[in-house]
Amino acid sequence: MNEIPFESFGKIDQELLKRFSVASGDLNEIHLNEDTAKKMGLPGVIAHGMLIAGYISSRAQSAMRGLEGNYRLVDLSFRFKAMTFLGEEVLVGGNIQESDGKNLKIHLQAVNGNQEVKTEAVAQYTKITG
Amino acid sequence: MTLQGFIGIKSSPVTLKVASEDRAFFGQVVQESEPSDLSPVFFTKYRKGELEILDKMQVPLKSILHGEQTYHYEPAAWESFDSIEFDSSLESVLEKKGGSMVILIVLTQMRNAANQEVLVNAKSTFIVRNG
Numbered sequence: 600m601n602e603i604p605f606e607s608f609g610k611i612d613q614e615l616l617k618r619f620s621v622a623s624g625d626l627n628e629i630h631l632n633e634d635t636a637k638k639m640g641l642p643g644v645i646a647h648g649m650l651i652a653g654y655i656s657s658r659a660q661s662a663m664r665g666l667e668g669n670y671r672l673v674d675l676s677f678r679f680k681a682m683t684f685l686g687e688e689v690l691v692g693g694n695i696q697e698s699d700g701k702n703l704k705i706h707l708q709a710v711n712g713n714q715e716v717k718t719e720a721v722a723q724y725t726k727i728t729g
Numbered sequence: 730m731t732l733q734g735f736i737g738i739k740s741s742p743v744t745l746k747v748a749s750e751d752r753a754f755f756g757q758v759v760q761e762s763e764p765s766d767l768s769p770v771f772f773t774k775y776r777k778g779e780l781e782i783l784d785k786m787q788v789p790l791k792s793i794l795h796g797e798q799t800y801h802y803e804p805a806a807w808e809s810f811d812s813i814e815f816d817s818s819l820e821s822v823l824e825k826k827g828g829s830m831v832i833l834i835v836l837t838q839m840r841n842a843a844n845q846e847v848l849v850n851a852k853s854t855f856i857v858r859n860g
Binding site for chain 2: 624
């Protein structure tokens with residue numbers, strides 16, 4: 600098993616959430632407006648779960664570039680454990696498990712600066728060449 | 730109608746063009762380290778059929794939490810395509826805790842609009858809190 604060191608994707612701020620809203624098409628006001636988020640029963644604006652998922656997949660892709668051979672991503676799954684709020688830092692890391700010489704499984708977690716787990720993920724790749 | 734009565738409902742198929750600048754912008758925002766690579770999570774843009782289904786079921790957005798998300802990628806997902814056609818369907822409804830919590834699973838299929846080749850099959854799990 601190979602470790603994938605945790606890397607920081609920086610802190611969540613409102614400008615980032617505006618950009619991700621445009622990029623993803625998810626314009627839900629709970630990600631953009633404090634008052635709306637609170638009216639919906641939330642403590643405040645929350646980051647899109649798929650933004651955190653995007654960071655995780657970017658970390659998986661960068662980890663795969665360090666390996667020999669060409670792999671194709673086949674499956675990606677996310678379990679959203681906790682909300683991420685403005686001001687929280689997001690870090691992503693995990694490990695690679697080689698299963699049968701052709702298929703690889705990567706386990707990743709997104710955590711905040713206090714090591715609280717926000718999202719867990721599994722990425723499965725199949726080898727094409729090399 | 731009970732929520733179970735909605736099992737099998739589908740959203741209307743929608744086709745959207747995929748602009749290279751949209752792909753690049755998404756990659757920038759999620760900090761893909763190789764700008765030319767397609768972020769696997771880019772396909773989240775084509776899940777809008779889920780909203781149509783939740784709307785038909787009259788489930789208030791404020792009561793929904795996104796529990797899990799999976800994507801299964803066919804080889805065509807990593808080849809070139811200009812437009813994606815997508816639609817969603819409600820696969821299952823599971824009541825828990827005496828109905829105070831309901832788990833909804835919605836499936837979305839994304840296809841290359843030019844040749845109908847399947848690109849991605851997505852499964853979204855939503856947790857609906859009642860009361």
